[in-house]
Amino acid sequence: MLDGLTCVYRSNVDLFFYVMGSSQENELILMSVLNCLYDSVSQILRKNVEKRAVLDSLDIVMLAMDEICDGGIIxxxxxxxxVSRVALRNDDIPLGEQTVAQVIQSAKEQLKWSLLK
Incomplete structure (x- = not known):
């Protein structure tokens, strides 16, 4: 308990991962979210879970956090x-090099997949 909140954490080399919930929240649920976050980051960074690697890939790490939890809801x-939802595809073209039609097509596909899931 930390200031009336349930807190679970996991440490690695030079990082600490924390997940916090209300005092009534089940610790096992919070632990499963924490494990999902850590395992996702580990897969994204190819088992190189260190401060420098996380800072270099902070955008995709934050996207993974957003995919796990939104507004406090798991x-x-x-x-x-x-990882499959946040991973960059090898055939992706940098946004600056895409035509408007390619950007619209990519947005349509992303929207379609988000609605299907």
Whole structure:
């Protein structure tokens, strides 16, 4: 308990991962969210979970956090599912090099997949 909140954490080399919930929240649920976050970050960074690597890839790490939890509501606790949604595809073209039609098509596909899940 920390200021009336339930807190679970996990440490690694030079990082600490924290998940906090209300005092009535089940610690096992919070732990599953924490494990999902850590495993997702580990897969995204290819097992190199260190401060420098996280800072270099902070945008995708934050996106993974957003896929796991939104507004305090747990959306997904499966690291493979989270990684598949946030992973950059190899065939992606940098946004500056895409035509307007390609950007619109990409947005349509992203919207379609988000609605199907």
């Amino acid at each position: 959306i997904d606790a499966d690291p493979n599912s989270v």
